[in-house]
Amino acid sequence: MLRQIAHLLEGKGAYGEYLTDYALDHGDIPGRYTTFNNVYVPTRGRTTEIDVLMLHERGILVIESKNYSGWIFGSVDQKQWTQVFKGGVKEHFYSPVKQNRSHINALRNHLGLDESAFVSLIVFSERCKLKKVPDNTPELRILQRQHLVREVNRILGVRERMFSDGQMDELEARLAELLKTDEKAGKHIETVKAIKNGELCPWCGAELVRRESEHGVFLGCSTFPKCRYTVDIKEPVAPYE
Structure with missing residues (x-):
């Protein structure tokens, strides 16, 4: 079985x-x-x-x-x-x-x-x-x-x-x-796509914004310093399920 x-x-x-x-x-x-x-x-x-x-x-x-x-x-x-x-x-x-x-x-x-x-x-x-x-x-x-x-x-x-x-x-x-439900599953798929596309923070779900530092250009969580997620925009955003 x-x-x-x-x-x-x-x-x-x-x-x-x-x-x-x-x-x-x-x-x-x-x-x-x-x-x-x-x-x-x-x-x-x-x-x-x-x-x-x-x-x-x-x-x-x-x-x-x-x-x-x-x-x-x-x-x-x-x-x-x-x-x-x-x-x-x-x-x-x-x-x-x-x-x-x-x-x-x-x-x-x-x-x-x-x-x-x-x-x-x-x-x-x-x-x-x-x-x-x-x-x-x-x-x-x-x-x-x-x-x-x-x-x-x-x-x-x-x-x-x-x-x-x-x-x-x-x-x-x-x-x-x-x-x-089908509706909730559809909304979740949209969220996952937005995270993979570098639009949303995978840690808290807030929007990602483009920032610059002496080390280069990166995407950072818009709620910083509450959330400190960052990713180099030259690299793919972390996959998320």
Whole structure:
């Protein structure tokens, strides 16, 4: 059955998200919680998409799923992470840490919650090897999918209950309103195109502006110094999913 589902989802790039969502729904996780996938959060008149989200009475876990193979290298500050295959072939992808940070910022603003309510999880597939990635912190976890349920229980085990049953009901309803529709998916595609074309900041969704310095010409976020994203205009803008 799983192989049939995998065949259906692989072409859509959603298999990893399905496995992540499945693990959470079928894992031994205590407490009241609800999982959501393909959540489209409005931000600055556009949308940003969250792969998988877990609303738990002890907090909100925002999950960026990466169904990658190869060796994975990256740091908190790097805009581009590296995927290395056999034979030394390398590919670069936009930092999932920064990508998920933008998701959390948008969701936090939309829901009007404190940042302490959120935990960022970057979940890679079992097919890759995390060679050099940032260490785990209370706010950020980077792991492979086979360790997801265990890590979620560790996170929740050291957190106090944050939401009452009434608050959970309200948050569940508000998050359900953000689930994927054709209209929301279309708006998200427009946002992704604008980011790839160098029109919007991939970190916060604000407009990029042309600036000059002694080092050359670059694009910078219009909200600087709040957001410090920059990219040399001679180079392609960081890819974003």
